[in-house]
Amino acid sequence: MQRLYRKRIILGVGGGIAAYKSAELVRRLKDQGADVRVVMTRGGCEFITPLTLQALSGQPVHLDLLDPAAEAAMGHIELARWADLVLIAPATADLMARLAQGVADDLLTTLVLATDAPVVLAPAMNQAMWRDPATQTNALLLAERGLRLFGPAAGSQACGDVGLGRMLEAEELAQRAADCFERKSLTGKHVLITAGPTQENIDPVRYITNHSSGKMGFALAEAAAEAGAQVTLISGPVHLPTPDRVNRIDVISARDMLAACEAAMPCDVLIAAAAVADYRPEVVAQHKLKKDPSSGDGLLLQMVRNPDILATLASRSDRPFSVGFAAETENLLEYASRKLKDKNLDLIVANDVANPDIGFNSEDNAITIIDRELQPSSFAQTSKSKIARRLVDFIAERLPRT
Numbered sequence: 001m002q003r004l005y006r007k008r009i010i011l012g013v014g015g016g017i018a019a020y021k022s023a024e025l026v027r028r029l030k031d032q033g034a035d036v037r038v039v040m041t042r043g044g045c046e047f048i049t050p051l052t053l054q055a056l057s058g059q060p061v062h063l064d065l066l067d068p069a070a071e072a073a074m075g076h077i078e079l080a081r082w083a084d085l086v087l088i089a090p091a092t093a094d095l096m097a098r099l100a101q102g103v104a105d106d107l108l109t110t111l112v113l114a115t116d117a118p119v120v121l122a123p124a125m126n127q128a129m130w131r132d133p134a135t136q137t138n139a140l141l142l143a144e145r146g147l148r149l150f151g152p153a154a155g156s157q158a159c160g161d162v163g164l165g166r167m168l169e170a171e172e173l174a175q176r177a178a179d180c181f182e183r184k185s186l187t188g189k190h191v192l193i194t195a196g197p198t199q200e201n202i203d204p205v206r207y208i209t210n211h212s213s214g215k216m217g218f219a220l221a222e223a224a225a226e227a228g229a230q231v232t233l234i235s236g237p238v239h240l241p242t243p244d245r246v247n248r249i250d251v252i253s254a255r256d257m258l259a260a261c262e263a264a265m266p267c268d269v270l271i272a273a274a275a276v277a278d279y280r281p282e283v284v285a286q287h288k289l290k291k292d293p294s295s296g297d298g299l300l301l302q303m304v305r306n307p308d309i310l311a312t313l314a315s316r317s318d319r320p321f322s323v324g325f326a327a328e329t330e331n332l333l334e335y336a337s338r339k340l341k342d343k344n345l346d347l348i349v350a351n352d353v354a355n356p357d358i359g360f361n362s363e364d365n366a367i368t369i370i371d372r373e374l375q376p377s378s379f380a381q382t383s384k385s386k387i388a389r390r391l392v393d394f395i396a397e398r399l400p401r402t
Helices: 017-031 042-047 050-057 068-074 076-082 093-100 107-114 127-131 133-144 170-179 215-226 254-264 309-314 332-342 384-398
Strands: 008-013 035-040 085-091 119-123 153-156 162-166 190-195 200-203 206-208 230-235 246-250 269-272 279-281 303-305 321-328 347-352 364-371 376-383
Touching: 008 017, 008 050, 008 076, 008 107, 017 035, 017 042, 017 050, 017 085, 017 170, 035 042, 035 050, 035 076, 035 107, 076 107, 085 093, 085 107, 085 170, 093 107, 093 119, 093 133, 119 170, 127 133, 127 162, 190 215, 190 254, 200 279, 206 279, 215 230, 215 246, 215 269, 215 384, 230 254, 254 309, 269 309, 309 321, 321 332, 321 384, 332 347, 332 364, 347 384, 364 384, 376 384
Parallel strands: 008 035, 008 085, 085 119, 190 230, 190 269, 230 246, 269 321, 321 347
Antiparallel strands: 153 162, 200 206, 279 303, 347 364, 364 376
């Protein structure tokens, strides 16, 4: 279930006896690499303590809508934007009724209204309450609005009744949460993605590189795999784990990356997210360069241009649908549009790396996509994993139909 790796999950805990299972659910989600933040209703706090869930999640538990301390750190709107998935377990009959009516009288219900992340409910209640026409109507209404229901299961209940109403077990809920991140918009497509920086050697111990972390490219590889693609990820030197179901090839220099890309061809989609060095030293010293007292305080390196990987691949006779990235510090859209034309691309993704909130090594991004007609489409700042999934869907919608 590496699909949960680095996913941001809000676990909402309603006021039912099944809340005791939420502790195990936090552990299951964390074991799969998810970042879990817990939001509890007042009723939920009666069945399990916030301290327990704080200890298991490793994060403060969010309780109150109007908590000044919480708002100063990660307020309800920031939480809503932060989430990749909102999972409410247990979802009581009362909570489902309030959600169906659009009530926002506590932190959890407010989050559901404010988030654009998928919302999943794990119903848990007495079997008679589940069968009641009001609850069934609320369940249908919530499903029509796009909320998903996991369960309930049948079996014995705390009150002694037997029937539908039990919350699913933690292991199954974690598995179903992972399944929420699997889409099939790229089934049957081979997607080639470049990521990270390249390193151009000066001598055996020094090199020229840049600040790229590879996070955006790796998020795209994960999103493309979730969408059903066969993914080849060609990465410069980074410290990131390989996404599940992704074929990773590690390279060092720009020439290494080009050779690896050409060996991986043909492909249906090329997403060039790597920050490739434009230049390399003309001569790489065989031994470590020493300071020469007679040369003054400077060192002159003769640089030569590296091959343009993106332009080379986009000009092939078996040319893939080509998507480039333009990381700029000024004149963002002007430079990106020029790059789109010069390199014969289908789309270019522009992002402002001068902004530290969305620049190199950050967890978030904000992008503008420009197509061949120079029409821009902007994605507001959010996590790179969310941006990646939206971008993959954007690309899939624009692929030629065969």
